[in-house]
Amino acid sequence: MSGGALAGDTAGASAQTADGWRSRWGRLYLQSEGIRGWCLSAPALFVVIAALAVPIGLLVLFSFWTQDYVDIDTTLTLNNYQTIADRTIYLTVFARSVGISGLVTLLTVLLAYPLAYYVAFDVTRHKMVWLVLITLPFWTSYLLRVFAWKIILGYDGVINSGLAWLGVIDEPLSFLLYNPFAVILTLAHAWAAFAILPIYVSLEKIDRSLLEAATDLGDGPLRRFWRVTFPLSMPGVIAAAIVIFIPTVGDYVTPTLVGGPSGLMIANLIQTQFSKANDWPLGAALSIASMVTVTLIACLFVWFSKRATEKIA
C-alpha cells in the first residue's frame, strides 16, 4: 500500500527537490517493515554472501568440473563423485576421520564434564577465576600445544626419557607418537576449553531447587544426576560435541604433525588435491562430500541425543 501511495505522489508532483526525496524515502522507510528489515540486515547479508555463499558456490561448481592434466574441463559431470565412491582409500580415510573425531569428541566431553560439574556445583566463590585458570593453557597457540605433545610423546620425549630414567623401559616406546592415538590425545586436549565452557554454562543454569525436589522425591545422588542434572545439561553437551566434532573432522594440522601415515585424515587428502596432486575439482568434490556427511551426522546426533534425553526420565 505504501507502494501505491508513492506512485500517486510521483505522478502528482513532478518537480522534486532532493529534500523532498529524502523525506519521502524516510516516510517509506518508517512505514514499510520489509524495507526496514532489508536495510538493517544488508551489511550482515553482504558479509555472509561474500564470505560464505560465494566460496561454497564456487566449491560446488568446481566439484562438477574435471582436471584435464593441465586444464580444467568445465563440462558438468559427476566424475569426481564417481571416483570418490570407487576408490576405497577415500572412504577408508573418511571413515577414519569420522571415527577419530567421534572418539575425540567423546573423550573431550568425558574429561570436560567433571571439571565443569566441579566448578558449577562445588566451587562457591571465585568461579570466574577457576574458569580462567582452567582455560589458561588454551590461550597459547594451538600449534604450540601440538608441538608440546610432540615433545611429550616423542621418541626422545618426556615420557620415554622419564620411563628410561626410572628403568622401566630399556628402549624408547615407539607407539606413542605418529598414530591415531596421538591425534586423539592431542585434539582432546586442544578442545577441552571449548567443551568445558558450554557444559559449565548449562550446569550453572540448573535451578538448584530442582535438585532438591529430586532428592525430596526419593532419588539418591547418582539417580538424581542421571534423571535431572544430566538431562538438563544436555544442551551444553550437545553444543560442546558439535563445536568439537565438526572442526575435528576437518583438522589437518594435528594429523600432519603427530598422526603419521596411519593417522592421516580426510583434510590431509583434500589438502593434497589442492597442492601436490593439483586436482582442484576432486579436492572440491571431496570437500563437498565431507561437508554434507558431517552435517548429516551432526543433525542425526542432535536428534538422537534429544530423543535419548527424553527417554531417560
Added chain:
Amino acid sequence: MSTQATGMPSGAAAATDPSRFIDIQQVTKRFGASVVAVDAVSLQIARGEFFSLLGASGCGKTTLLRMLAGFEAPSEGEILIDGQPMAAVAAHRRPTNMVFQSYAIFPHLNVGQNIAYGLRKEKLSKADLRRRVDEALEMIKLSGYASRGADQLSGGQRQRVALARALVRRPKVLLLDEPLGALDKKLREEMQIELRQLQEQLGITFVFVTHDQEEALTMSDRIAVMSAGHVLQVDDPHTLYERPTCAEVAAFIGSMNFLKGRVRGRENGQAVVEAEGLGTITAEAVAGDLAEGAAVLLAIRPEKMAIADTAERAPAGAVEGRIAAANYLGDRSHYYVNLPGVEKPVAVAAQNVDRETEGWLQSGAPVWLSWQAKGPILLPAE
C-alpha cells in the same frame, strides 16, 4: 510405601504419642559464625494436624522446614518424626515431601512424568502407575493434562502439579513453603480452601509456612508465630488472636492498640490498671508478672472499641478524644483518635450499620470512646 523405606521398627509407631508426631527438640541452626537462623526451637506437631509457621520474612521459617525435609542439618537439637530420630536419615529417605516455593517443576518432563517422578521406587506396573497419576491429576482438577509440557502451565496449575507430585507419594508429612505466595489474590483464596479440604480428606500432617497472617488464621489448626529464629507463641488461631502472650504477636496478627499502664490492684481475678488515656480500668491478664506497681501494656483491638459523637450517646465511663484521621471503607470506618496524654492515636474500627448516622465523622471532631468490658488484655511491658 515410602514410609517403609525409613526402616522404622514397627513397634515404635504404636508407642508414639500422636500429639508428638513431629517432635522438634531444642533445634538451633547456625550459618557460619554469626547467623543464627533458628534459635533453640521446640515444637510438637500432632498427627493429622494443619500446622503453620508464621512470621515475617527472614525469621527462619524456611530453614526450619528444610531441617524437617533433611536439606539442612540442625547445628544443635534433635528432630523426631513418628518417634524416629531424623538425624541419620538422608533427605531422600525421609517420610516427608515438600512443595517448594518456586514449585520446582522439572522443565524437561511433562505433567504426568513430573507427578510420576517420585513413584519410581515403588516399582509399579505401567497400568498402576498410570492410575496413580490419573488419580493425582483428578485430585488437583487437572485431569487430561498429563501430556502437557511444564512450560504450558499457568502459575496456579504449576502449584497444583507441585502439590500432586508430593502427595502422590503419600508422605507422612507434607511440607509447604509459602506455596500460595506467587498467586494472585482470588486464586490464593480459592487454593486456601482447596488445600484445607484436601488436608482434611487425606489426613496427612501439613506443615505450612507463610508470612500472611490471614492465610495462617483461615487454614490452620495451630500456628507457631516466629520472630528472629525464636518461636513466640504456639496456639490455635482463636487463642492467638484473642489472647496473644506478648506484644510482638499481638502486633503481628491483626492490628492492636497499645497503651502504657501500671497495675494498681486485683479484683475478681482481674487486674485493676491505671492506663494512659483510659484512666483506671479492669482487664484480663494473659501473661506476665502482675504485682502491684508493675509496668504493663494494655492491648485492645480496634473492633473491640466503640465510638460516639456525643457524650449522651456514649456509655458511662467513655473517654473524650478528638479524631485525627478517618478512613471510610464503605462497610466500616477506621478512625484514629487522639486521647489526652497518649502519644499515638488510638485506632477504632466501626461497622457502618446505620445508613444515616454512621460513617460520617470527620477529622477534628470530638468523640467519646468506650470499650467492651472483656476487650482489653494485659501484656508484660518490654
